[in-house]
Amino acid sequence: MFSLILFGVGCLGLTEQQAGMLAQCRLIVGDRRHLSQAKEMAAEQLPISPLAPALASIRQALAGGDVGVLASGDPLFFGIGRMLLKEFGRKQLVVLPALSTMQEACARFKLPWDDMKMVSLHGRKTLHAPGLLLGSEKTFVFTDRHNAPAHLAQQLIEYLELIEDEPLLAQCRVHVAENLGATDERLFSGTLAEAANQDFAELNMLIVTRPPVAAEGIPVFGLTEEEIAHSRGLITKDEVRAVTLHTLRLPSTGVLWDIGAGSGSISVAAARMHPDLTVFAVDQHPEAFANVKKNIRQFGCYNIIPIQGEATEVLNSLPDPDRVFVGGSGGKLPAIIGQAAHRLPSGGRMVVNGVIGATVAEAPQCMAMHGLQVDLTRVQIERTTFPKTESGKVLNPITVMTGRK
Numbered sequence: 001m002f003s004l005i006l007f008g009v010g011c012l013g014l015t016e017q018q019a020g021m022l023a024q025c026r027l028i029v030g031d032r033r034h035l036s037q038a039k040e041m042a043a044e045q046l047p048i049s050p051l052a053p054a055l056a057s058i059r060q061a062l063a064g065g066d067v068g069v070l071a072s073g074d075p076l077f078f079g080i081g082r083m084l085l086k087e088f089g090r091k092q093l094v095v096l097p098a099l100s101t102m103q104e105a106c107a108r109f110k111l112p113w114d115d116m117k118m119v120s121l122h123g124r125k126t127l128h129a130p131g132l133l134l135g136s137e138k139t140f141v142f143t144d145r146h147n148a149p150a151h152l153a154q155q156l157i158e159y160l161e162l163i164e165d166e167p168l169l170a171q172c173r174v175h176v177a178e179n180l181g182a183t184d185e186r187l188f189s190g191t192l193a194e195a196a197n198q199d200f201a202e203l204n205m206l207i208v209t210r211p212p213v214a215a216e217g218i219p220v221f222g223l224t225e226e227e228i229a230h231s232r233g234l235i236t237k238d239e240v241r242a243v244t245l246h247t248l249r250l251p252s253t254g255v256l257w258d259i260g261a262g263s264g265s266i267s268v269a270a271a272r273m274h275p276d277l278t279v280f281a282v283d284q285h286p287e288a289f290a291n292v293k294k295n296i297r298q299f300g301c302y303n304i305i306p307i308q309g310e311a312t313e314v315l316n317s318l319p320d321p322d323r324v325f326v327g328g329s330g331g332k333l334p335a336i337i338g339q340a341a342h343r344l345p346s347g348g349r350m351v352v353n354g355v356i357g358a359t360v361a362e363a364p365q366c367m368a369m370h371g372l373q374v375d376l377t378r379v380q381i382e383r384t385t386f387p388k389t390e391s392g393k394v395l396n397p398i399t400v401m402t403g404r405k
Helices: 016-022 032-038 051-061 081-088 101-109 129-133 149-162 166-171 192-196 238-248 265-273 286-299 311-317 333-343 357-369
Strands: 004-009 027-030 044-047 067-072 093-096 117-120 138-142 173-178 186-190 204-209 254-259 277-283 304-308 323-326 349-354 373-379 398-404
Touching: 004 016, 004 081, 016 067, 016 093, 027 032, 027 051, 032 044, 032 067, 044 051, 051 067, 051 081, 081 093, 101 138, 101 173, 101 186, 101 204, 129 138, 129 149, 149 166, 149 173, 149 192, 149 204, 149 304, 173 192, 186 192, 238 265, 238 323, 238 349, 238 373, 238 398, 254 265, 254 311, 254 333, 265 277, 265 286, 265 304, 277 286, 277 311, 286 304, 311 333, 323 333, 333 349, 333 357, 349 357, 357 373, 357 398
Parallel strands: 004 067, 004 093, 027 044, 027 067, 117 138, 254 277, 254 323, 277 304, 323 349
Antiparallel strands: 138 204, 173 186, 173 204, 349 398, 373 398
C-alpha cells in the first residue's frame, strides 16, 4: 500500500528529509505558496482548492504511488491533517510536521503558550468574538480576511465600551505576526485602538492578551447573593439559582436568553460554567442594566451581551436561543413565551420562575399552548444556622416551570 505523506512546511521551508521524501511522490498537492517549494520536482502538482476534486485526485493517485500534501506548520494543529485522517485513515497517512505557526508566533513575541487558549476563526462565523477573545489572559487566534485583526480589535473596543470597562480597554494588547518566515515578515504589538487602525497582511496570526480578573479565582459554581451586585434584594436566591441552572440543562455552546435579567445572576453563573456559551441578558430597567454590566466586569464574563430594552421589542433582533430563562416579564409574559417558544429549536428548553399565583397559573398554560411539554417544581427554602440560635428564615416559595420543545 502506498503512503499519503503530509508535509508540514516551516518558516525555513522543507527539511532535507522532507525534500527527499517529497521527490519520490507521484503527485504533490498544496496551495500555490507551498507548491513553490516543489517547483523543480518532476511530480504532477495540483492545487488543494477546491478540496473535493483534490481529494478525489489524491485517492486515484494513491493506487499507483505515494502522494505528498504540503501544509503550514503542524498539519494536525487546526490543519488539514484532521480531514485527511478522516478520509484516508491512520494506516496510510504519514505525518512530518514542522513547528506550528502558533509556536513560531509565540517565539517571536516571547510569550509562553502552554497556558494559552486557542481559537480558530478561519473560515468560520462567530456570534460574539469578544467572548472568545477575552475568555483567557492570552488567546491565540487563527484569522482570515473576514475575521481580520483590525476588525476583531474594533469589535473588542465596541464591546468594552458597552460594558464600560475603561481599564480593560486601556490594558488589552494585540500582537500580530504577518507573513511568518517570508522576506516581508512583520510583527506588531499595540493597543486595541492602534490595531483597529492598522492594515495587516492577509496571512497573519493574532494574539490577544489582557490582565487577570480578580474574581477568576472564585469557584465557578456557587456564587452567593452577597458577591453579586444587585438592587433591593432583586436577585434569584442562591438555592433557586442552583435549581434553575440544573433545570435549564445548559449546552456547552449556543445561545441563552436571560429575560428580565435583573442583577444578571443567572447570566453570570451560566457564563462562568460554560465560557463558550453566548448569553444575552435582557432588562429594560437602567439600574438592572448597570448591575449586569458591573457583574460582567467583576467576574470577567465577557460572553455575556447586556441588552437594555423591553423584551418583546428586542427579542426579534437576537439570534435564536437554545435555552430561555424568564426571571421577569414586565407584565408581558404571554407575549414573551410566545416569541421565545417559536424560536426554540427541537430539544430546546424554557424555564420560567414564578412567585405570584398569577404567573404560576399563566406560564404553564402559555407554554403548553405553544407546543411545549411542561413540568413544574415548587421550591421551598428555609435557612437556619447551627447551633440554632433563632428561628430559621423561610423564603417565599418559587415555582420553577420548564417547557421542553
